[in-house]
Amino acid sequence: MSQLKTPAITLKSRKWGEADRIVTFYSLRFGKLRGVARGARRMKSRFGSALEPFIHCDLNLFEKRGDSLYRITQADIQETFPSLREDLALMSGAARMVNLVAAVTAEGDPSPRVFETLLGGLRSLQEGSEPGLTTLLFQIRLLGQTGFRPQTDHCTACGKEFGKSRRVGLARFSPQTGGLVCAPCASRHPDRCLPLSAGSLAFIQQALHVPASVLPRLKATGRVRHDLEAAIESYVTVVAGKRLPPVDFLAPPVSL
């Protein structure tokens, strides 16, 4: 048995047994990990709110050889992101962020870039950025960092590069193949392809390549925004292998 310490962000937590919780984190040093927090649901638990989703904490763990579950011994809160608990739109955006991280990362495969991207995404929401756009940027960025970068330089069906002779403007987006398909390939499976305007394509490329500090300056509205949201939503469903709860999942109710 060895004791470990790492900064971590809580992705999700579920009840276990009488008063315990099994918590999934994305940690800086060990990537995604799951741990048991004994007595976490008791009134006077030493964990308090430290194991709630979206909390950034310093985690102390015991690793037991041959057991994929760690034992959580202590969690010291670093950031609580209180707005994410008080606003349904921000909460839904943050939920999509942690759900996507949980879906596209493997346990025990650390990536400091993924950790920083998640932390940055939650901070942006907390600071009041528009939740729909912030979540969209986060998803494109994370897909690029986890091996699912949307391919934009060649046709993902026939492999031909989009040189000057092949007009990328006629290409469409295929969630199944994870990128652009040229017009002739798209015409063979029109029901599986989505439109993607030149503006949407430029947005994806910028979201993937600009420094993190520049991300808040990227904007998308109108048709560009609509195309992007439809394309990324479909692609995320393919990558995650299931439909994640929508970004506007808990939109304010219409009075009855």
Next chain:
Amino acid sequence: MSVDQQGLLAQLIRELVRLPGIGQKTAQRLAFHILKTEREEALRLAEAIRAVKEGLAFCRLCRNIAEKELCEFCRDPKRDRTKILVVEEPSTLYAIERTGGFHGLYHVLLGSLSPLEGVGPSDIRAQELVDRLKEGEVQEVILATNPTIEGEATAIYLTKLIKPYGVRVSRIAYGIPVGMDIEYADEVTLIKSIEGRRDL
């Protein structure tokens, strides 16, 4: 010891494993215990399970567990019908009832909203609460959902849903548990307890 996968004992173990918090080994231990107990004792357990499933249902008004159409609280004429306390599960209702400090009616949501798991408004008994407000007798709704992300989402959602009906909506207080040293409280609880302070 491995159990024949097709046999009656294996069937019992498979059913026990479906219960929350019961793993394969615990299920096997319980199954062997049932096998060794007196026939009458084991059948009493089976009869109790059958009786619960056939004799209990959810209250037509508040969705608490009830033996009749209405639960004991909704039938009681002495309860204050101007206040409804909303909880996620019947077990919370009985915890509050044990305090003896609340004399109004209850509403059990039978769940909570979860943006993480995709549990939406149609999966909980929110509409039934709104239907009760339409009758006009209720003056206050007290939201006693858990102080978790799911409970908070539910409380915020219900507040937006209920406010247009002109009833007072309140949330149970957050704070330091009685008997605890403040220095050991976590940051979120401390902030909430300061925000929710009251005059003396």
